Amino acid sequence: MTRFESELKNGKFVCSECLKCNKLVWPPSDFCSNCFGKVRWRQLSTIATLVEFSKKDDIIFCIAEFEGTIRVMGALETDAQELIIGKELQLVKCDYDRTERFIFQLK
Amino acid sequence: MRRVALVGTGLTKFTKDDVSIESLMLSAIKSLFENTKNLTQKDVEVVLTSTNDNSKYLSSIISELTGLTPKISHSVESLCNSGANSAVSAFAYVASGLADVALVTGAERFDSPGRILEWDKSRGQYKHPIYWSSMFTKAHMRKYGTTKEDLAIVSAKNHKNATANPYAYFEKEYSIDEIMQSKNLTEDIRLLDCSLPCSGSAAILLASEEIAKKFTDCPIWISGIGQKTISAGFTKNTDLTSMKSTIDAATDAYKMSNTQPRDVDVAEIHDAFTICEIIELEDLGFAKKGKGSSYARNCYETQDRKINPRGGLIGSGHPLGATGIAQIVEIVQQLQERAEKRQVHDARVGLVQNMSAAATSSTVLILQS
Numbered sequence: 001m002t003r004f005e006s007e008l009k010n011g012k013f014v015c016s017e018c019l020k021c022n023k024l025v026w027p028p029s030d031f032c033s034n035c036f037g038k039v040r041w042r043q044l045s046t047i048a049t050l051v052e053f054s055k056k057d058d059i060i061f062c063i064a065e066f067e068g069t070i071r072v073m074g075a076l077e078t079d080a081q082e083l084i085i086g087k088e089l090q091l092v093k094c095d096y097d098r099t100e101r102f103i104f105q106l107k
Numbered sequence: 108m109r110r111v112a113l114v115g116t117g118l119t120k121f122t123k124d125d126v127s128i129e130s131l132m133l134s135a136i137k138s139l140f141e142n143t144k145n146l147t148q149k150d151v152e153v154v155l156t157s158t159n160d161n162s163k164y165l166s167s168i169i170s171e172l173t174g175l176t177p178k179i180s181h182s183v184e185s186l187c188n189s190g191a192n193s194a195v196s197a198f199a200y201v202a203s204g205l206a207d208v209a210l211v212t213g214a215e216r217f218d219s220p221g222r223i224l225e226w227d228k229s230r231g232q233y234k235h236p237i238y239w240s241s242m243f244t245k246a247h248m249r250k251y252g253t254t255k256e257d258l259a260i261v262s263a264k265n266h267k268n269a270t271a272n273p274y275a276y277f278e279k280e281y282s283i284d285e286i287m288q289s290k291n292l293t294e295d296i297r298l299l300d301c302s303l304p305c306s307g308s309a310a311i312l313l314a315s316e317e318i319a320k321k322f323t324d325c326p327i328w329i330s331g332i333g334q335k336t337i338s339a340g341f342t343k344n345t346d347l348t349s350m351k352s353t354i355d356a357a358t359d360a361y362k363m364s365n366t367q368p369r370d371v372d373v374a375e376i377h378d379a380f381t382i383c384e385i386i387e388l389e390d391l392g393f394a395k396k397g398k399g400s401s402y403a404r405n406c407y408e409t410q411d412r413k414i415n416p417r418g419g420l421i422g423s424g425h426p427l428g429a430t431g432i433a434q435i436v437e438i439v440q441q442l443q444e445r446a447e448k449r450q451v452h453d454a455r456v457g458l459v460q461n462m463s464a465a466a467t468s469s470t471v472l473i474l475q476s
Contacts, residue, residue, distance in 0.1 A: 004228075
């Protein structure tokens with residue numbers, strides 16, 4: 001299991017950040033994709049924005065954007081009748097069980 | 108750079124058969140040899156194999172099975188646009204003068220490992236293609252008012268076109284109502300909005316201008332090529348109503364061939380899902396943004412076969428590594444006026460658009476008679 005995966009399993013969504021140009025590197029990597037600088041692990045904000053969503057079997061899945069740059073797909077738990085693109089989301093759970101898992105709620 | 112022509116084609120029927128990759132490729136190459144005059148094994152200097160299968164040393168195995176001893180031989184893997192990308196590699200070998208004759212074959216089994224993109228961290232647990240296609244569909248509906256009926260028309264059109272393609276997996280028409288009522292996979296797409304993974308193979312032969320006429324009286328020239336990769340991860344698509352890689356690849360292909368969208372008489376485009384065809388019609392320049400569904404509707408209502416005359420991926424099936432090559436085979440047949448019931452009248456300029464992994468990469472070719 002990689003550092004990214006084990007942190008995710010412990011409930012922390014971490015990403016690599018360049019020590020030279022400060023770019024967040026997604027997907028996590030050994031070096032910066034912008035300048036090949038060395039990277040460090042950094043926990044991301046748990047606040048995201050809703051980019052798009054759909055539904056399968058009454059479960060909403062969505063694209064959420066972190067810190068204006070990193071987008072991932074996850075489940076969105078909400079009873080809201082209407083969802084608005086750009087709405088703030090809270091990452092309430094992340095995990096790794098053979099694959100990455102992200103669960104959001106409306107903030 | 109030397110001119111390069113397509114001078115031979117081979118295909119197998121697309122099925123759900125449990126057949127090995129080697130057998131599939133062998134069948135397509137046998138068909139190509141039978142269809143190409145004066146072609147002998149010693150003519151072939153390049154053998155490229157295209158598949159997502161986990162085969163090793165495949166191009167050499169295929170060479171051995173077909174009695175070929177090429178100078179250059181290797182596999183090309185790039186998920187769903189492996190086929191068109193392998194044609195681009197073969198073009199480069201011939202155009203550069205490294206070889207005069209190149210054989211490209213692609214094949215896939217119905218249970219290909221290329222169906223699920225397990226490496227893409229940004230997809231979370233939503234690795235199956237129905238999830239990214241739902242995101243594109245919802246975004247296009249939101250921005251342009253595209254409807255579920257618009258999607259169904261693309262499927263109805265391509266299934267109808269496929270009934271004239273003896274190599275297609277699907278052999279029947281579906282009404283718009285049948286498509287609308289097919290199983291909901293998500294809130295936004297239904298079963299008949301999707302292409303189907305299947306078993307199948309295709310093969311093409313490329314030759315330099317100096318030798319092309321040996322194999323055919325009607326060589327089809329590859330006049331434009333564009334290939335673009337924007338990322339591997341799906342969520343790097345910042346605009347979900349567009350395919351940036353297709354726009355960039357098409358721009359390069361049109362420029363290289365000195366053509367424009369209005370010059371294209373016939374096109375095979377990558378309708379992995381119905382929304383893909385609608386977006387591609389816009390991004391290839393055939394329709395204005397937001398008008399792709401109107402364009403497809405007009406094709407359906409007027410029985411115009413210009414777009415996906417063989418039935419596209421939705422009507423023909425989608426054997427991943429074979430798809431791009433099968434698209435090229437169709438356009439070659441159209442430009443050679445050998446497309447029988449599928450023939451588009453007076454087709455002189457053709458386009459192939461083959462893309463991968465939620466349009467994170469695309470390949471566009473312009474072919475001319």
